[in-house]
Amino acid sequence: MSEVDKPLDDKLSELYQEHKQKTHVPRYLKHQVMVTAKRANKKQTKVWQSTTWLSAFATIAVLAILVNMSFIRKGTVDRFDELATNPPKRAFAINIVHRLESEAPILTAKEQREQKLEKIYQDYQRRKLAYTVHRQETAELVAVSDGWSLKTCDEQVVQISPKLVSLFVDWERIESDIALGDQVDIAFDEQGRITKISRITELAHC
Amino acid sequence: MSIALTLKGLFSSQQTNEWLMQKYVISSDSDALSKLYENCQKDLYHFLLVSANAELAAEISQRTWLRVIEKKHLYQTDGRFIAWLFTLGRNQLIDEYRRSSKWCDADMDIDTLVSDKELVPESSSDKLVSMLQELPFAQREAFSLQQEGFGLQEISTITHSPIETVKSRLRYARQSLRKALENSYE
Numbered sequence: 001m002s003e004v005d006k007p008l009d010d011k012l013s014e015l016y017q018e019h020k021q022k023t024h025v026p027r028y029l030k031h032q033v034m035v036t037a038k039r040a041n042k043k044q045t046k047v048w049q050s051t052t053w054l055s056a057f058a059t060i061a062v063l064a065i066l067v068n069m070s071f072i073r074k075g076t077v078d079r080f081d082e083l084a085t086n087p088p089k090r091a092f093a094i095n096i097v098h099r100l101e102s103e104a105p106i107l108t109a110k111e112q113r114e115q116k117l118e119k120i121y122q123d124y125q126r127r128k129l130a131y132t133v134h135r136q137e138t139a140e141l142v143a144v145s146d147g148w149s150l151k152t153c154d155e156q157v158v159q160i161s162p163k164l165v166s167l168f169v170d171w172e173r174i175e176s177d178i179a180l181g182d183q184v185d186i187a188f189d190e191q192g193r194i195t196k197i198s199r200i201t202e203l204a205h206c
Numbered sequence: 207m208s209i210a211l212t213l214k215g216l217f218s219s220q221q222t223n224e225w226l227m228q229k230y231v232i233s234s235d236s237d238a239l240s241k242l243y244e245n246c247q248k249d250l251y252h253f254l255l256v257s258a259n260a261e262l263a264a265e266i267s268q269r270t271w272l273r274v275i276e277k278k279h280l281y282q283t284d285g286r287f288i289a290w291l292f293t294l295g296r297n298q299l300i301d302e303y304r305r306s307s308k309w310c311d312a313d314m315d316i317d318t319l320v321s322d323k324e325l326v327p328e329s330s331s332d333k334l335v336s337m338l339q340e341l342p343f344a345q346r347e348a349f350s351l352q353q354e355g356f357g358l359q360e361i362s363t364i365t366h367s368p369i370e371t372v373k374s375r376l377r378y379a380r381q382s383l384r385k386a387l388e389n390s391y392e
Contacts, residue, residue: 008384015334016353020252022332026264029251030243033271034236040275041234 124171134190138200141182150186150197158186160194168197175199223287231278243271246288249354250295256338256350257299266302270295285363289356293364296347337386345379348372 107115139158143149148160160168168174174197178184183200223245230238250270254263273294281290338346344365351361361376362369 005380005384008387009380011387012334012380012383013353015332016350019332019334020248023248023252023255025247025251025267029264029268029271030240030247032268033243033275034240036272037234037236037239037275041236044234 134192135188137186137188139184139186141178141180141184144180148197150184152186158194164194168194173197224283227278227281227287228283231281234278239275242274242287246291247271249288250291253292253347253350253354254295254299256335257343257347262299262302266295266298269298273298286360289360289364292351292354292356296364333390337383337390340386341379341382345375345382348375349379349383352376 137152139150139152141148142151142157147162148165150158150160152158165174169176173195178197178199185198185200186194187196187198189195221241223242226238226242226245229235230242247267251263251267254266257263258266270291274291277294281287338349341349344367347365348361351364356364358369358372361367361372365372367375
């Protein structure tokens with residue numbers, strides 16, 4: 001822009017600003033713009049609120065899932081810890097034992113005898129339930145040299161072998177303090193077998 | 207961003223258009239938009255009135271503000287708000303020209319667009335308006351934008367034209383207007 005042109009350019013600017021000053025913006029334009037802005041704002045608020053609620057719901061759902069998963073995991077870990085520290089005291093029944101023949105314990109002669117005796121005793125114990133007292137007889141111990149000899153009130157002699165006496169003693173079927181000449185009660189079962197011999201403290205009543 | 211904006215507003219003695227627009231973008235505050243409108247509407251409307259009649263200028267300015275409301279999220283904070291507003295307004299005007307039969311060929315160079323008696327103010331007896339009517343559209347808008355206070359870079363951005371082209375248009379516009387002004391004095 002040369003110095004010659006400057007007054008003209010200034011005049012042009014002056015005319016432009018003069019024209020601008022005379023220009024009036026229609027008032028209705030602002031009203032329409034502001035109404036539109038408020039409508040858009042309301043719509044946006046609704047969308048925002050919907051989004052907010054949706055986000056809140058989704059967040060709660062995710063948190064619930066995470067908490068639930070955490071509890072499940074914690075419960076599992078706790079259960080493992082509990083099992084590790086306090087194993088269950090439940091006894092498991094062994095129904096079948098698998099064992100090689102060679103694993104069977106080797107018994108000595110004494111042990112074999114004890115085992116056999118134990119078996120006899122167990123058999124007796126199984127049967128003894130049947131040995132209920134059926135009848136009793138009073139008798140007197142008259143001999144103890146070769147087993148016991150018991151003389152009943154009807155003058156019969158009941159002979160008990162030494163082995164049976166020994167077994168009766170073991171089984172506590174014979175009172176230990178019975179002495180020769182003592183009055184005793186002999187208990188018989190239904191089959192007529194002696195089940196018990198006990199001393200009578202009262203006077204003999206045969 | 208909202209806190210920073212609030213603090214800036216508290217310590218700033220004057221609420222700039224950029225601050226108001228940022229506030230409107232963040233909070234959709236109607237008061238901020240109202241103040242922006244008060245600050246910028248006359249400039250926009252006058253710019254449009256130079257290139258169109260009053261009815262079209264009003265229509266385009268209204269559409270421009272509606273675009274501001276719709277496209278507020280696209281506002282870039284690195285430039286002046288009024289430059290963005292004029293860009294939107296100018297685009298709306300060009301679109302309107304293209305829609306109408308005034309500018310049939312969409313690929314036609316804007317430099318070839320001449321004033322149309324139906325588009326410029328008819329009843330104005332203003333001397334400058336009469337002179338502007340004689341200028342091509344591109345020169346007229348370049349001159350008008352410069353008078354509205356925009357620099358070469360901003361005019362280049364608003365009109366989507368290279369700076370050299372803008373300079374050229376301004377030079378031709380001034381030559382024509384000076385000549386017309388001299389003739390009017392004779």
